[in-house]
Amino acid sequence: MSVHMSPEEFRRHGKQVVDWIADYLACVESYPVMSQVKPGEIRRALPSGPPERGEPFEAVLSDLGRVLMPGVTHWQHPSFFGYFPSNASGPAILGDLLSSGLGVQGMSWVTSPACTELETLVVDWLAELLALPARFRTDAAGGGVIQDSASSASLVALLAALHRAGDGRVADEGVTRRYTLYVSSQTHSSLEKAARIAGLGSVGVRAVRVDPRTLAMDPGHLRTLLAEDAAAGAVPTMVCATVGTTSTTAVDPVAAIGEVCREHGVWLHVDAAYAGVAALCPELRWLNDGVAEYADSYVTNPHKWLLTNFDCTVLWTADRAPLLGALSILPEYLKNTATSVGSVIDYRDWQVPLGRRFRALKLWTVLRWYGAEGLRAHIRKGVELAQELASWIAAEPGFEVREPHPLGLVCFRPVWQELDAADADRATMRLMELLNTSGSMYLTHTRVDGRVELRMAIGGVATERRHVERAWEQIRWEHAALSRTLPGDPEH
Incomplete structure (x- = not known):
């Protein structure tokens, strides 16, 4: 008797899984947003240990619902609303299922031509x-190439930049000089991690000042740092420039x-x-100003706002x-005619790992x-809801909204009268904790100029105006209730 799941068993249990996912998506609003365990x-x-004998698939689904x-x-x-959307739309889920079903290892063109050529098509x-x-x-x-995340993509970009800056010697000789990467205080932390992995170390990461009002990188200070370091x-x-920190x-x-990068011959990653x-x-294409003229590399995540479930970064x-030059290594067991004549793309040379999934399908x-x-x-729906939320916050006494907010994220903070900055920040964090533990929403926070601000990111597949409106009403209610305990201990 075979221990493997037969095609007919797979058909039966696969229908159960698809039904389970469909039911979940239909009733996801009934769950607490944030886990309370x-x-x-x-x-x-x-x-505590693995089973000795195989179990029926129904037992797996049972524990999924009961325990997980x-x-x-x-x-x-x-x-x-806590982080940027990580949308899992129906078409993307089905595309991912097809990818899993095919089980393709798309490391080279020859290992599955469709995997490579569909990827070249969709990135174009x-x-x-x-x-x-x-x-x-x-x-x-x-x-273009599909990576697992922007973190990996930025690492790949840095390795390519390092190869160019070192005239191709780094791949053979290693990092024997001081190479430098330029970021701002608002740049994603993955860039510093990339610098560590690439051998630059944190000492090789240079922080460029930002405009105190817009939090955008200061090109003048960048020019100064480049000249000083050289x-x-x-x-x-x-240099990493960020479009939407x-x-x-x-x-x-x-x-x-x-x-500035062109003046100094430095790679610009966006x-x-x-x-x-x-x-x-088209009305948001200003986000790409300067990309066509100057960018050496550019990354964006369809797995955030573009309805494609994680992981899918381009x-x-x-x-x-x-x-x-930085990443291509060709051992004997990967050699083949198509690769040797240079007529195909082998995406294994465009990423850190050798193996790769058929992500292009989703x-x-x-x-x-x-x-x-x-x-x-x-996209427009998320932007419109965010702008409406921002207008409500701006009109509400006792709240401040951060400007500008051109996309789907709104940052704001309550104004706690009669509290100093430290106590006000503690009160804001307490407010967020109350909202998140209620199960009715999930918010996150950031710090700007040392002060805590709440972040509300809009753009989910199922998010409608009523959800944003209800969240704002609860924020106002919890803020008013907490304010009645002040002045005093906001932890009360």
Whole structure:
């Protein structure tokens, strides 16, 4: 008797799983947004060791509902506002299922030509939809590749920049000089991690000042740092400009930064992980100002706002040669005719790991199901709801909203009368804790100029105006209730 699941058994249980997911998506609003379990609670509810004998699949589904579901924070909940959207739409889920079913290992063209060629197609489609420069297309000098996350994409970009800055010697000799990476206080932490992995170390990460009002990188200070470092014998390697920072969606002046990079021959990487897909909408294409003229690499995440479930990040480069120079290694067991004549793309050379999933399938299904029109409608809906929320906050005494807020994120803070800054921040954190533990929403926070601000990110598949309105009413109510305990201890 076979221990494997037969095709007929798979058909029966597969229908159960699809029904389970459909039921979950239909009733996700009934769950508390944020998991309320305590640390260790889930593990203690499951056997401490693996089973000796196989169990029926129904037992797995039973434990999923009984044990695991209480420990799930529901990212697809319409009142999940804590982080940028991580949308799992129906077409993307089905595309991912097809990818899993095929079980393709797409490391080289020859290992599954469809995996590679569909990927080249969809990254070119997306570049066209976002009005990115022609040099980012795969039929030009550069090209695009699907990575697992913007963190990996930025690491790959840094490795390519390092290869170019070191005249190709770093791959053989290692990091033997001081190479430097330039970020701001608002740049995602993954860039510093990339610097550590690439061998630059945290000492090689240079912090560029930001405009105190807009939180955008200061090109003048960047120019000063580049000149100082070069004079001191360092090799300026890469500048990361951010379009839509994680903290507040600040937008760096890419064109001005790019001009400085060009003066010094430094690689410009544009991190548009969250905001980049918004350029689908012509009225938001200003987000790409300077990209066509100056960017050496550019990254955005369809797995955030573009209805494609995690993981799916697209990295484009204007010139693939430094990337391939940094990452291409060809052992005997990977050699094949198509690769040897240079007639194909082998995406294993465009990323850190060798193996790769057929991620293009889910992005392809999303693009085909929604079309450009449907994707634009989704982006615009999130922006409109965020702007309406911001108008409510601005009109409410006792609250301040951070300007600007051009996309789907609104940052704001309560104004606690008669409290000093430290106590006011504690009161704001207490307010957020009350809201999150209520189960009715999930918010996160950031710090700007040392002060705590609340973040409310809008853009989920199921989020409607009523969810935003209800969240704002509860925020106002909890704020009023907590204010009645002040002045005094906001922890009371």
